[in-house]
Amino acid sequence: MPLAEPTTYRHGDTTGLKERVAQLPLKVSEEDEKTGAGNYFVANYPPFSFWKPEHVDALEDVLATEPDPATPLGLYFHIPFCRKRCHFCYFRVYTDKSSAEINGYIQAAMEEMESYAETAYLKGRKPKFVYFGGGTPSYLSIDQLTNLMSRMKAAFPWDEVEEVAFEAEPGTLTDKKLKAIKDLGVTRLSIGVESFDDHLLELNGRAHRSAEIERAYATAKSLNFDQLNIDLIAGMVDESEENWKRSVEKAIELDPECVTIYQMEIPYNTTIYKEMQDAGKLTAPVADWPTKRRWVKEAFEMFEKAGYTVTSATTVVKDPSKTKFIYRDALWEGADLLPLGVASFGHLGGVHLQNNADVGPYMEKLDQKELPVFRAYPTNVDERFIREFILMLKLGEVKPSYFQEKFGEDPLDRFAPELTYLEGEGFLEVGEDRIGVTRDGLMQIDRLLHSFFLSNHRNARYT
Numbered sequence: 362m363p364l365a366e367p368t369t370y371r372h373g374d375t376t377g378l379k380e381r382v383a384q385l386p387l388k389v390s391e392e393d394e395k396t397g398a399g400n401y402f403v404a405n406y407p408p409f410s411f412w413k414p415e416h417v418d419a420l421e422d423v424l425a426t427e428p429d430p431a432t433p434l435g436l437y438f439h440i441p442f443c444r445k446r447c448h449f450c451y452f453r454v455y456t457d458k459s460s461a462e463i464n465g466y467i468q469a470a471m472e473e474m475e476s477y478a479e480t481a482y483l484k485g486r487k488p489k490f491v492y493f494g495g496g497t498p499s500y501l502s503i504d505q506l507t508n509l510m511s512r513m514k515a516a517f518p519w520d521e522v523e524e525v526a527f528e529a530e531p532g533t534l535t536d537k538k539l540k541a542i543k544d545l546g547v548t549r550l551s552i553g554v555e556s557f558d559d560h561l562l563e564l565n566g567r568a569h570r571s572a573e574i575e576r577a578y579a580t581a582k583s584l585n586f587d588q589l590n591i592d593l594i595a596g597m598v599d600e601s602e603e604n605w606k607r608s609v610e611k612a613i614e615l616d617p618e619c620v621t622i623y624q625m626e627i628p629y630n631t632t633i634y635k636e637m638q639d640a641g642k643l644t645a646p647v648a649d650w651p652t653k654r655r656w657v658k659e660a661f662e663m664f665e666k667a668g669y670t671v672t673s674a675t676t677v678v679k680d681p682s683k684t685k686f687i688y689r690d691a692l693w694e695g696a697d698l699l700p701l702g703v704a705s706f707g708h709l710g711g712v713h714l715q716n717n718a719d720v721g722p723y724m725e726k727l728d729q730k731e732l733p734v735f736r737a738y739p740t741n742v743d744e745r746f747i748r749e750f751i752l753m754l755k756l757g758e759v760k761p762s763y764f765q766e767k768f769g770e771d772p773l774d775r776f777a778p779e780l781t782y783l784e785g786e787g788f789l790e791v792g793e794d795r796i797g798v799t800r801d802g803l804m805q806i807d808r809l810l811h812s813f814f815l816s817n818h819r820n821a822r823y824t
């Protein structure tokens with residue numbers, strides 16, 4: 362089916378280029394290169410600010426229909442508890458809940474899951490991937506994790522699950538808990554290291570220190586998870602050239618299957634932002650964007666020298682033939698994702714949805730036997746085309762023929778002026794059936810992706 366805004370452009374055809382390029386949100390001022398407040402990371406499309414409570418009915422319509430059997434299903438479970446709130450964290454996290462309160466939360470989320478499992482859209486479906494995110498999933502006790510996973514397996518059988526991903530904070534990982542996590546079927550353990558430097562960890566409000574990383578990582582390695590991932594952040598408060606290089610060297614030494622590197626951003630709602638406000642400052646006390654881009658670029662080069670391959674704007678992996686990230690790839694290709702727990706994001710039958718962001722209203726809704734969905738957005742085929750296209754660009758390469766086959770439109774036609782311009786700027790390399798992102802493009806891909814947004818979605822806040 363042709364999409365909403367067909368064009369007559371073809372890549373290399375500069376007809377209308379000047380006019381279209383003039384409208385692109387690509388101009389960068391000196392001020393933009395400083396790290397100010399706000400989210401820059403593009404995680405979904407259309408932007409979250411377009412998701413509204415009045416669209417929740419669209420989700421109810423989806424739940425009453427039969428699913429497309431070709432669409433894979435994933436489960437996402439959100440655990441909003443942490444030992445301590447990091448100064449750069451913008452999630453709603455709880456650091457003071459008792460074990461009984463956490464049990465109450467798990468019970469509520471399981472009721473949420475069990476009510477979804479009875480709907481026409483989800484009944485009898487077998488998930489392909491499961492993701493435990495947060496917050497800190499590893500904050501839960503072994504008993505809580507065991508109870509949680511057995512309830513999940515009873516509602517949605519795991520015999521076709523290919524990946525169980527689990528986020529962990531090093532200081533919460535005892536040897537016994539790591540063994541339990543492995544025995545419960547986790548295949549991809551992601552350890553939130555962020556930095557190996559104790560001064561930086563302390564200054565940025567992290568709960569763990571380097572000794573806890575060493576101990577937890579050594580045990581995790583000995584347990585042979587299918588995939589161990591380490592998260593790093595480039596540009597935490599007080600990061601220096603030497604610190605950053607040492608962190609990358611240390612990560613290489615540990616030899617994980619995968620490393621994810623984020624560039625530090627300072628969203629609203631963070632402690633750092635509040636301090637900026639109090640001091641009347643517009644610039645955050647962290648490195649500017651060109652420095653962070655250079656640090657990630659240099660890190661990628663160091664990993665490449667050590668035999669790793671760059672597989673997206675944020676990841677390097679040791680062996681791309683073995684190390685896949687099914688959650689990310691399936692989601693970006695339009696899989697269904699059932700979001701469970703407070704503040705969770707998901708996507709069912711073309712409808713984006715997010716749960717209530719606070720535990721109180723979330724639990725109240727469930728007490729009233731209602732779904733705790735706070736806002737939703739029913740995407741149309743054109744928005745899904747753009748969503749897949751921009752998210753896949755974050756992998757560094759897309760095949761236009763994939764989009765022609767799936768959506769009946771070729772991105773080379775649809776985005777010819779944008780592609781021509783971005784190629785001219787050295788951010789893309791465009792061929793007959795390949796749109797490749799150069800390393801410089803990859804380092805600032807989130808900024809470039811706004812060029813492909815529908816004009817009414819540009820400049821929206823990503824919260």
Ligand code: SF4
Binds near residue numbers: 443530
């Ligand atoms: S561990 Fe993660 S979720 Fe928890 S406070 Fe820190 S950044 Fe936020």
